[in-house]
Amino acid sequence: MRLSYPDSIRIIRLPCTGKIDVIHIMEAFEKGADGVYVAGCLEGECHFIKGNLRARKRVEYTKKLLDDIGVGGERLEMYNIAASDGPRFAAVAREMHGKITALGPSPIKKSL
Amino acid sequence: MLGILFTSYEKMADEVEKGKIGSVMVVGGGIGGMQAALDLADSGFYVYLIEKSSSIGGRMSQLDKTFPTNDCSMCIMSPKLVECGKHLNIEILTLSDIENVTGEAGNFHVRLIQHPRYIDVDKCIACGTCAEKCPRKVPDEYNAGLINRKAAYIRYPQAVPLKYLIDAEHCIYFEKGRCKACEKFCPANAVDFEQKERKIQIDVGAIILAPGFQPYNPALNDTYQYGRYPNIVTSLEFERILSASGPYQGHLVRPSDGKEPKKIAWIQCVGSRNIHAGDKGYCSGVCCTYAIKEAMVAKEHSAIPLDAAIFYIDIRTYGKDFERFFNRAKDEMGVRFIKSRINTILPGEEEGDLTIRYVNAAGGIVKEAFDTVVLSVGIDIAPESIELAKNLGIELNHYNFAKTDSFDPVRTTRSGVYVCGVFQGPKDIPETVMQASAAAAEASSLLSTERNKLAKEKIYPEEIDVTGQEPRxxxxxxxxxxxxxxxxxxxxxxxxxxxxxxxxxxxxxxxxxxxxxxxxxxxxxxxxxxxxxxxxxxxxxxxxxxxxxxxxxxxxxxxxxxxxxxxxxxxxxxxxxxxxxxxxxxxxxxxxxxxxxxxxxxYKTKLPATKRVLILGGGIAGMTAALNVAGHGFEVVLVEIEKELGGFARNLHRTLQGDDVQSYVAELIEKVTQNDKIQALTETILADFSGGKGNFKTALAVGPAMYHREVNHGALIIATGATEYTTHEYLYGEHSSVKTQVELEGILAKGENPIRDWKSLVMIQCVGSRNDANPNCSRVCCQQAIKNAIATKEVNPDINIFVLHKDIRTYGFSEDYYRRAREMGIQFLRFKTGGEPQVERAGEGIRVSFTDFTLGREMTINPDQVILSTGVVAGDTEELASILKVPLTSDRFFLEAHVKLRPVDTQSDGIFVCGMAHSPKRIDESVSQALAASTRACRLLSQDYIEVGGVVAKVDPELCTGCLICVRACPYEVPFINEDGVSEIDISKCQGCGVCAAECPAKAITLGHFEDTQILAEIDALLEAR
The missing domain is CATH 3.40.50 (Rossmann fold)
Known part of the structure; x- marks a missing residue:
């Protein structure tokens, strides 16, 4: 479909969002990412049955950690997008880009 | 009819005992030929892929995008090109024609002529110097003649084989005896003007014909002044205009002056659905959907807002999800659809513009100017294909397509010679791919005893040990x-x-x-x-x-x-x-x-594969697949939920062509029940399913007593069919004169004829299809209505039949029957979506009223009977899909792995789908797809082992504390705590999702290829120095 979305986004490929680990997310923030989002299959339609549900739990947990350390949990999101839904993928990218732009650079980045 | 088929089978068996040959010749290197070649080569046969041009790729290589996903055509095709090019068991012979074929099924002797390329393929490095230096310019066929190529050239940049050639017809040296610029500059010394025509004799066991088509040439018919005005282009030319590798590098401009068009018109049915001299009577089947695609892509491409108008007779978006595609173009992208047959295109007022006169919905005549007009040209059989058929001794139909049978869509009239793709009848890419796999199924079943006799095995060089090496x-x-x-x-x-x-x-x-x-x-x-x-x-x-x-x-x-x-x-x-x-x-x-x-x-581990296929569904698709799998020598367990085999076809009696469905089904059932490789279990349901490709385990509840039974199998075919839409509209079930097409067909079949007393009959199309609840077209209902209308009219010639429809979708050769129905006096009246007919009681009788689209007037008919063309809806698939873990479409049909190129594979390896479970289709189409599913399953089982491992999870026993978290986390219940008290993961069952690795608190589990060090390295690389 080649729908355009902001070029601020870089994708890291995982076999399933169920593979996402808290340390991966925290590493990204520690190294200066302004925002991170995890994009998985629709709930109930995980290719690996329920990896996306586990991912959501870990994301929720990590959001709290980010709140606690003053980075702000709102810089991290979990989205569910069907593999065939290009328009939603682009919309999510725009939404996250807009949100992070409004929040400004991550406090960690400022201190780096 | 099937009796004949079986005799020919037996006869064939006699003939081939003389010694079969484990190789197959595939004629035509387009997408169909490539698919057939790959299926066979992967199943243990040696394949000769014969191509008349200089490279494989066929028509699909010329397309910009493919419908209905608008994927880039070349991008999805190029892996197949390369796979064919490098496959150890596929030998590509380009520039070759078949001269004649002797011998019989299982043992053919083929004489070929290979024309000279004048370039030594072993020396050519495809640097392009010859083309650069060649002084002769020639219209470039690949770009539909829109630009020139040289006389030394390559068909397209990704051509396989990637070797230049010299076009002797236009080469200056061949004309005048001097030049040889190419030879002088070739750095590889590859030019060889001395090459001569070669005669080659090849012996093969079977032949598959996939010569494809040529686009209809509108210059043959001057109605549209094609060739006179440069901004009237064919749809294939327009594909090239849109293509990034095309004459304008993908910039949407018109040929005459390079201006960006603001208004483009598409004219449908150019050369199709017409019985005038030079035209074709059939529907080409693909033009409506490709025109919609071209209009959408053009609108997306255009820097300025583009007006796109499609002039049509009927919009025939009958394929899987095509109706949604049409709706998207119409409702979201603003493509205009105008129902009007265009008879003339005149020059417009502005230089280069064109004027179209048409009748609008209000019945008025309108003149409208367009920058560019695209002629949606149909499919035509090339004279070379007719010659090929003659050389092979196979019969053609009245339109010069290979003659096949309703129930045997890939067998030609010569035993051992099969056909697939457009040469069998107009069709799109996925149907071609399916049929290619189907033809491969027939060929490999014929030659099953010869599997792995001529095929070579790929031997990779010994692996370099990189342990301890610095990365390079x-x-x-x-x-x-x-x-x-x-x-x-x-x-x-x-x-x-x-x-x-x-x-x-x-x-x-x-x-x-x-x-x-x-x-x-x-x-x-x-x-x-x-x-x-x-x-x-x-x-x-x-x-x-x-x-x-x-x-x-x-x-x-x-x-x-x-x-x-x-x-x-x-x-x-x-x-x-x-x-x-x-x-x-x-x-x-x-x-x-x-x-x-x-x-x-x-590293991967090799596991033996269970050589048994489980097939779910005992209808035509399931039984066809079962017989073919058994023909390959593998065992089949065929599971049917109902008491009897036969599926929905038990309600059908005749095909549109008049073939007897009931006796066909009966013969299939007999053949299945008598085949000692097939075990058919009726009244059986699936209870549990586990394992991976090559080694599945399925629990069944068998018979009325629901006996528990476990089946080990290497592959699974879903052939669970679909159901007829049950309607409560139009007084159905309330008034005895309102029936469905299936019920009418039953009455016709019984021959006891109330039909003779009927004076008039109304058929209503699209009941339960093409509406908000079910946006898709059910594909078969138009043909079914016409079949029953003709049969009714034959019984009672005086009856008045009115078919109320949105579009009549008799694609391919079924257009002949639509024409015949009209000639018999059957009336076809169109209504608009939203203006569905009203059916009411009128005393004892019934009254149908609707607004006729053409006349714009309210019409009322008081028929004796109202026949509803109820559509096809998916069966109860959700539970099955969730047990098998395969995805469904939003309409609950099974979703294929790739809409275009993997139409029978599901996303799960080793699970295949065919028949109506995939989407609504005709019997011949179900048979093709069932054979295709069989090929794909047998391809898997023809290997002696299945490779497992690779991207799988691994436990480090030193770190594992046996906490059970992975055991609970794994969605496939793979990890278990072994004798040593630590977790163990069976690599043959591990699906590689990595949930366990992420959950493991001791970090004792790693997922190969996605180790934390690798992911963290990526993150660090991205963010460092920012």
Whole structure:
């Protein structure tokens, strides 16, 4: 479909969002990412049955950690997008880009 | 009819006992020929792929995008091109024609003529110097004559084989005896003007014909003044105009003056659905959907708002999800659809413009100017194909397509010679691919005893041990023609890549996926002692296996490969921001390089495959698949939920062509029940399912007593069918004169004839289809209505029959029956969506009222009978899909792995789908798809073992505390605590999702190829120095 979305986004490929680990997310923030989002299959339609549900739990947990350390949990999101839904993928990218732009650079980045 | 078939089977068996040959000749190297060749070559047969032009790829290589997903045609096809090109068991013979064929099924002797290329293929390095230096310009057929090529040329940049040729017909040397510029400048000394025609004799066991089609030539018929006005183009020319590799590099401009068009018109049915001289009486089947695609892509492409108008007779978007595609074009993209047959195109007032006169919905005549007019030309059989049929001694139908039977869609009239693709009848790409696999099924079943006798086995060089070596990385950055190169500064990215840690060499390629680049990659691995390879190009989704195989051929473990997706994730989505896209490409390459440096080799284990196929559904599709699988020598367990085999076809009596469905089904049932390789279980349901390709385990509840039974099987075919839409509309069930088509067909079949007393009958189309609740077309109802209308009229010639419809969708040859119905006086009246007919009681009788589209007037009919063409809806598939873990479409049909090129595979390896479970289809189409599913399953089981492992989870027993978290987390219940008290994961069952690795609190589990070190390296590479 080649729908355009902001070029601020870089994708890291995982076999399933169920593979996402808290340390991966925290590493990204520690190294200066302004925002991170995890994009998985629709709930109930995980290719690996329920990896996306586990991912959501870990994301929720990590959001709290980010709140606690003053980075702000709102810089991290979990989205569910069907593999065939290009328009939603682009919309999510725009939404996250807009949100992070409004929040400004991550406090960690400022201190780096 | 089937009796004849079986006799020919037996006769065939007698003939072939003389000694069969385990090789197959596939004639035609388009998408159909390639698919058949790959299926056979992967199933243990040696394949000769014969192509009359200089390279394989066929018509699909000329298309810009493919409907209904608008995927780039070349991008999805190129992995198949390369796979054919490098397959050990496929021998491609280009520039070759079949002269004659003697012998019989199982043992044919084929005489071929191979025309000279005048280039030594062993020497040509495809550098293009010959074409650059050649002084002769010739219209370029690949670009539909819109630009010129040279007399020394290559058909297209990704051609396989990637070897130039000299077109003797236009070469100056052949004309005048001097020039030879190509020879003088060729750095490889590859030009050879002395090459002569070669006669080749090849013996094969079976022949598959896939010669494809030629686009209808509108110049034959001057109605539309094609050839006189340059801005009247054919749809194929328009594909090239849209294509990034086309004459205008993908800029949407019109031929006469390079102006960007503001208004484009498409005229449908050019050369199709017409019985005038030079035209074709059949419907070409694909033009409506491709015109919609072209209109959508043109609108997306155009820098200025583009007005796109499609002039049509009936919109025939009858394929899977095509109606949604049509609705999207109409409702969301603003493509205009005007029902009017255009008779003339006149020059417009502005230079280069064109005027179309048409009748609008209000019945008035309108004149409208367009910048460009696209003629949606139909499918035509090339004279070469007619010649081919003659040389092979096979019969053609009245339109010069290969003659086949309703129940045997891939068998020609000569035993052992099969047909697939458009040469069998107009069809689109997925139908061609299905039929190609179907033809392969017939050929491989015929030759099943000869499997693996002539096929060679691929032997990879011994793997280089990279343990302890410093990473030495090679980076290959792809231009993808202009797909990447037009947006991203590829030379800059390549230069940047060469500065990254561990990178030894970085190169840019026009097409990294082309066959010559594979050779280059391998040379680089050897020359620079590379131990990791990075390709920056399109997508891992389509191309990772190709590159992994390439590095394996050079002795590297396939997992020492990493890919940067700089097309799908970059150039395509940041088209207007060249700088931003280039920066992103650099980041992505940097991340891939960092990832590559951390990669370690992974190894697969070979497991024996269970040579048994479980088939769900005992209808025509399931039984056809079962018989074919059994014909390959594998066991089948055929599961049917109902008491009897036969499926929905038990309600049908005749095909549109008049063939007897009931006796066909009866013969199939007999054949299935008597086959000792097939075990048919009726009243049986699936209770549980586990395992992976090659080794599934399914629990069944058998018979009324629900006996528990476990079946081990290597593959699974879903053939569960669909159901008829049950309606409560139009007084159905309330008034005895309102019936469904299936009920009418039953009455017709019984022959006891109330029909003779009927004076008039109304058929209502699209009941339960093409509406809000079910947006799709049920595909078969128009043909069913016409079949029953003709049969009714034959019984009672005086009856008045009115068919109320939205569009009549008699695609392909069924158009003949639509024409016949009209000739018999059956009336076809159109209503608009939203203006569905009203059916009311009128005393004892019934009254139908609706607004006729053409007359714009309210019409009322008081028929004796109202027949509802109720559509096809998916069966109760949700539970089955969730047990099998295969996805469904939003309409609850089973979803194929790839809409175009993997139409019978599901996303889960080893599980295939066919028949109505996939989408509504005719019997012949179900048979094709069932045979295709059988081929795909047998292809898997024809290997002696299944490779497992690779990207799987591994437990480090030293770190494991036996906490059970992984045991609980795994969605497939794979990990267990072993005798040593630590977790153990069976690699044959592990699906590689990585949930356990993420959950393990002791970090004792790692997922191969996605280890934390690798992921963290990518993250760090991206973010460092920012």
């Amino acid at each position: 990385i090679g980076v290959f950055v792809c231009h993808c023609g202009t797909n990447i190169g037009g947006v991203v500064d590829v030379p800059m990215v390549t230069k940047y890549a060469s500065t990254l840690p561990h990178v030894v060499v970085a190169q840019e390629n026009l097409f990294t996926c082309s066959q010559d680049t594979q050779v280059k990659i391998k040379e680089n691995i050897r020359e620079h002692r590379l131990n990791r390879v990075v390709v920056a190009s399109c997508s891992t989704r389509t191309h990772e296996p190709l590159f992994q195989d390439t590095i394996r051929e050079a002795g590297l473990n396939p997992y020492l490969f990493s890919m940067a997706n700089i097309r799908d994730q970059d150039s395509w989505v940041h088209q207007s921001d060249h700088k931003g896209a280039t920066e992103k490409a650099k980041d992505l390459v940097k991340m891939a390089v960092a990832n590559a440096a951390q990669l370690s080799p992974l």
